[in-house]
Amino acid sequence: xxxxxxxxxxxxxxxxxxxxxxxxxxxxxxxxxxxxxxxxxxxxxxxxxxxxxxxxxxxxxxxxxxxxxxxxxxxxxxxxxxxxxxxxxxxxxxxxxxxxxxxxxxxxxxxxxxxxxxxxxxxxxxxxxxxxxxxxxxxxxxxxxxxxxxxxxxxxxxxxxxxxxxxxxxxxxxxxxxxxxxxxxxxxxxxxxxxxxxxxxxxxxxxxxxxxxxxxxxxxxxxxxxxxxxxxxxxxxxxxxxx
Numbered sequence: 415x416x417x418x419x420x421x422x423x424x425x426x427x428x429x430x431x432x433x434x435x436x437x438x439x440x441x442x443x444x445x446x447x448x449x450x451x452x453x454x455x456x457x458x459x460x461x462x463x464x465x466x467x468x469x470x471x472x473x474x475x476x477x478x479x480x481x482x483x484x485x486x487x488x489x490x491x492x493x494x495x496x497x498x499x500x501x502x503x504x505x506x507x508x509x510x511x512x513x514x515x516x517x518x519x520x521x522x523x524x525x526x527x528x529x530x531x532x533x534x535x536x537x538x539x540x541x542x543x544x545x546x547x548x549x550x551x552x553x554x555x556x557x558x559x560x561x562x563x564x565x566x567x568x569x570x571x572x573x574x575x576x577x578x579x580x581x582x583x584x585x586x587x588x589x590x591x592x593x594x595x596x597x598x599x600x601x602x603x604x605x606x607x608x609x610x611x612x613x614x615x616x617x618x619x620x621x622x623x624x625x626x627x628x629x630x631x632x633x634x635x636x637x638x639x640x641x642x643x644x645x646x647x648x649x650x651x652x653x654x655x656x657x
Contacts (some may be wrong), residue, residue, distance in 0.1 A: 491650055504572070509547055512580075514575050517574045528556045535550065546597060576644075577642040585616045592639060596639055599639055618640045
């Protein structure tokens with residue numbers, strides 16, 4: 415997530431009369447910035463100029479569009495810049511320690527509609543641990559042939575998040591890992607029985623939960639976790655870009 419810079423303190427001493435000194439102190443709190451370092455897990459071949467320093471957030475002028483929360487998942491825009499196309503940085507909460515991917519929507523501006531081209535995940539991920547949700551950050555890129563056509567407002571969205579199975583786990587092991595690291599599942603005391611089919615699908619049965627939680631609510635939560643997806647959308651409007 416974007417981190418706050420240390421406050422800069424400017425002290426101005428004004429000398430006046432011989433026996434009188436007036437001291438005034440002003441504080442300047444810098445705008446939030448993201449430190450985006452180290453890149454990994456590029457889903458497609460990187461577009462040109464990817465090694466340019468990323469400009470953080472001055473391009474996104476309206477602070478109200480920076481964060482959206484849908485179905486308990488918070489998505490925050492951390493950067494937005496035009497390079498050979500449009501690159502938008504996001505950070506988002508993850509409900510468990512699964513490998514959660516965003517599904518970005520098309521980019522809309524003027525009469526144009528642009529498909530997402532690639533996603534690059536950053537190496538500052540924080541995994542959920544059963545007590546706290548996690549955080550993952552990524553850069554989403556859109557190829558735009560003619561940047562002179564790029565005008566505001568720009569409509570950007572994330573349609574959903576999904577967590578595909580990992581090779582190191584069987585389907586039931588994958589689900590158990592995510593259940594054990596999901597704060598809501600742990601708060602509800604969810605226990606399950608998981609059976610794997612030959613096609614890799616699983617059938618899940620609720621076998622235990624805290625008495626303070628209704629069985630219907632516990633079962634609904636288990637089913638949602640087993641689905642391994644959270645549906646949005648998370649929609650943003652970027653009203654001004656710094657050229």
